[in-house]
Amino acid sequence: MTTLYLFGSAAPPVFDIAEVIKAGQGRGWDVCLGLTPAAAHWLEADLLTLEELTGHPVRSEYKVPGEPDAWPKADVILVAPATFNTVNEWALGLTSKFVVGVVAEGIGKGIPTVVMPCVNASYVRHRAFDRSVAELREMGVTVLYGEGGFVPNEPGERRPYPWGLALDEVEAIVGARP
Template identity: 75%
Template sequence: MTTSRPVLYLFGSAAPPVFDVAEVIAEAQERGFDVCLGLTPTAARWLEPQQAELERLTGHPVRSSYKLPGEPDVWPKADVIAFAPATFNTLNAWALGITHDFVVGVVAEGIGKGIPMVAMPCVNAAYVQHRQFDRSVTELRDMGVRVLYGDGGFVPNQPGQGRPGEYPWHLLLDAVEEIGGTR
């Protein structure tokens, strides 16, 4: 399961920009990455009709749950991990070490393994008023995760005014290149 290209684990949670993940995978591949796609359970349910195509595109199974003990790992080891869109729930769970979702477990462990990581939230302006959100962003940054939020990253919309087509995926992929070594 070795690859000559750097391996990018691209993780997403259930926010509308996740529907554009096929285009993001294709762009990451054009930038030189071997991409493995992981999703939160809800995002996996949203993308279930596209799962076979996403697996064909990446050449790897799409994962949203933990493997059973003793089962072999089906992905190559990650060189870099990108988590976007990262919802309010996902970012807080990650920062607090609550690993009930496979993808959150991988990134929580990835901090200890020293895997370069970048995250970009997708939250509305009401959610960011909750004090835990800023605490979580700060905590992840303090643990070495590059969080693209605010200037130079994702800027929240007002509730009900989301613009998923304007989600700045290019900023995520630029950061992946910077920390993942294809430049």
């Protein structure tokens, strides 16, 4: 069975994460959920339900050194939704957050990783964002941004988040496994 680490940041699509977990499980994946601290706060009332759904603890903090890992090893990582902050921290190697630390290390371990941002058009006008996207791509991360991926909306504008694109990309990388 393929183990997917699904990592979410504090952007509105994170509220759909239970359905995304179910969709991943429907594709035959063992899904482990990690959240940025802000996303964990947003989903605080649902964390136990999400743990029951995945069969694994929901993680948003680093474990204590020497403590056994609560999750199986990842076959693939999906970071979605990924905020402006998460994308920039990751590209710069700023790993104070568990989610960013795992994906930064995942690059070095050769774990296939997909990221789909969720940022508005005002954020992407900041030069750091394009540099960060380019840096992640150069490190081998599949970035679903722009045509064929996430297209930023204007601030306050709501469009459906293209979760299906992200799941399809993960499936293309690891294939459907029973």
